[in-house]
Amino acid sequence: MKRLITVASCLILVLAYAVPGLAGNPNKECTTIQDGELVDSAGNTIYTGFDEWGYNYQAHLFNGLYCDAYRDAAWCQPYADVQLTMKWNDAWMSNNDCDGDGLLDRHFGFDSYIGSGAWETNHQSGEYEVDGEICKWNYFVKIVAAPADAYSVSGYWYTADGEEIGPVIWGDFAIIQEVENDSCAGTHGIQYRSIVGPGFGHFQP
Numbered sequence: 001m002k003r004l005i006t007v008a009s010c011l012i013l014v015l016a017y018a019v020p021g022l023a024g025n026p027n028k029e030c031t032t033i034q035d036g037e038l039v040d041s042a043g044n045t046i047y048t049g050f051d052e053w054g055y056n057y058q059a060h061l062f063n064g065l066y067c068d069a070y071r072d073a074a075w076c077q078p079y080a081d082v083q084l085t086m087k088w089n090d091a092w093m094s095n096n097d098c099d100g101d102g103l104l105d106r107h108f109g110f111d112s113y114i115g116s117g118a119w120e121t122n123h124q125s126g127e128y129e130v131d132g133e134i135c136k137w138n139y140f141v142k143i144v145a146a147p148a149d150a151y152s153v154s155g156y157w158y159t160a161d162g163e164e165i166g167p168v169i170w171g172d173f174a175i176i177q178e179v180e181n182d183s184c185a186g187t188h189g190i191q192y193r194s195i196v197g198p199g200f201g202h203f204q205p
Contacts, residue, residue, distance in 0.1 A: 030098040033058050038097055038104060042071075046104070057104060058095050062086040066124070082126040089200075091118035091145070107145070113172040115148030117204040128184075135184030142177040143169060144203040150174075164195045165203075176203075 031037055038046045050056045053071060054064025062069055066082035091113075094105040107116040125138035146152070149160040157165040157174040166174035177198035178191040196202050 030096040031100075031102075033095050037102065039102060041103075057093075060088050060090070060093070060095065079126075082124055084122060084124050086120065086122040088120040089118060091116040092120050113145040114150075115205055116145050117200075118145040118173075119143065119200045119203070130184055133184065135182065137182040137185075137187075138180070140177075140179040141175060142198060142200070143173050144176055144200060145172055146174050147203055148205070159196060166192070166194045166196075 033046050033048055036045060036047070040046055044051075046057050048056075048058040050063070053068045055062050055069075063085050064083075065080060066084045067073065067076045067080045069084055069086070070076050091107055091110075094108055096105060097103060098105055098108055107113045107118060110116040120143045121141065123138065123140045125136070127134050127136045129135065144165075146157045146165065147159065150157050150165060151160070152158070152168050155168050157168055159165060166176045169175055174194070175192060176194035176196070179189060180187050180191050181189070194202075
């Protein structure tokens with residue numbers, strides 16, 4: 001359950017709720033959240049600080065319950081008690097609008113996420129019961145945009161020199177580190193670590 005709702009779904013979270021604009025002119029004056037003119041995908045004005053769902057777009061942060069990240073959608077109710085924290089950088093989703101579409105930019109200056117240096121992390125935690133025992137778990141993952149000269153083979157991204165970056169996720173992205181702990185399943189510590197390294201600096205343009 002943890003892996004399913006963490007890797008694929010949490011990518012949707014940030015991408016879905018401040019629908020991004022396309023790459024634009026980097027010399028154009030940008031609109032900030034403080035200007036009070038930017039909106040999310042639902043047309044709601046974005047303000048500094050946390051909104052009612054747990055998003056702080058200015059700080060590149062979400063902190064709340066899993067279903068809050070999806071505006072309490074019906075399908076996610078089985079995971080409603082899962083705690084979720086997400087962080088991302090400017091390339092993943094900016095807190096400015098520099099292309100003039102009234103929305104927060106993503107991969108600004110690039111045609112796609114590829115080569116943009118975008119990254120995102122998420123950390124989930126919760127508990128479940130097995131035979132009367134309360135089992136606590138947590139899961140942490142780092143995800144990066146693939147470098148411009150990277151290539152993918154059989155579900156993994158590789159550097160131009162053939163070093164494994166990590167599993168492909170959502171096309172343009174690679175998982176570079178997974179850490180999972182589950183008191184009942186006996187799972188503990190790092191489950192995956194990129195051969196290139198788990199630091200974001202390895203993947204900046």
